[in-house]
């Protein structure tokens with residue numbers, strides 16, 4: 001069944017190993033955006049909010065995302081960007097534990113998650129502390145001081161994966177609220193957020209879910225608290241009755257309290273088409289294929305590419321859907337690879353990162369990518385000033 005390359009536009013001559021950062025354009029997405037633009041916005045004008053259900057889509061399309069992370073219908077809502085959803089989840093979590101002042105995270109977390117936590121703590125000015133430990137020290141750092149544990153499930157640099165169920169259970173045993181960031185998990189591997197019992201999960205839809213640049217984030221909240229927890233950003237679309245235009249905020253009695261403002265209608269249209277690419281495909285099948293691709297890549301690179309060392313866990317069970325290698329001149333080496341049509345990316349200080357997305361990458365692509373990697377490293381093709389100049393986005 002996999003891959004389903006005909007469901008994506010992939011430029012000729014490109015082997016795309018960066019779908020963990022921005023998924024490719026799904027077939028039909030450009031047409032849907034054009035259709036919504038001309039035939040809904042253009043023709044219906046403001047009536048589109050009702051006749052085209054623009055207002056309901058942050059919930060209905062969110063449920064399609066929810067299916068891929070084990071969230072039952074009605075647990076998930078789309079909107080804003082992931083940084084905002086991290087802030088909302090964390091602010092709500094600390095309000096659930098007013099007598100505790102410590103937020104635990106790890107050095108493998110993505111910087112924006114930690115920055116948002118720092119900003120929240122400064123704003124609250126109630127003496128909260130962000131405690132950041134090494135990833136393998138998280139379990140030992142869980143104790144009864146903690147208000148919340150906030151972790152990214154799969155490390156964006158190395159692909160190392162936390163044990164979601166074990167850490168969530170430990171956090172709960174210590175009385176802390178659990179927040180999972182699924183940015184590198186949703187659409188990459190099976191997640192059962194309901195079974196984990198975590199209070200909050202957040203993630204983005206432009207990585208493995210292929211929603212396109214600027215696609216909205218998602219937030220999933222456990223139903224027993226979704227209806228009572230204080231939402232941190234009290235925007236009008238999270239109000240119980242937005243169009244009553246009441247003087248004061250009253251949160252909606254559902255996950256909708258985590259909505260903030262006007263939804264990105266065109267982006268949600270693109271995401272809806274992107275989710276069609278999963279038709280007939282299970283996340284379990286994607287995981288099985290992803291492991292095979294990653295194992296093949298590691299074996300081939302270690303057999304024939306000199307000068308690089310594995311930065312990812314060797315055990316597939318502890319790894320997400322990406323493989324990273326250390327190389328001091330990794331930035332230039334990645335630019336050399338990109339110039340040959342093999343697109344991965346670079347994360348400071350020395351990580352060459354390759355994402356494996358079985359919807360549109362197969363074993364022959366991986367072998368061909370390693371052929372180029374071997375040529376770049378054996379020929380020192382990275383040692384070229386043209387490959388050393390850094391762009392604004394790496």
Ligand SMILES: *Cc1c(COP(=O)(O)O)cnc(C)c1O
Pocket residue numbers: 081082083084109110112113152156181183184204217
């Ligand atoms: C990609 C990513 C983000 C990006 O946040 P935006 O607000 O969407 O830019 C945040 N956190 C993690 C863990 C990520 O991987």
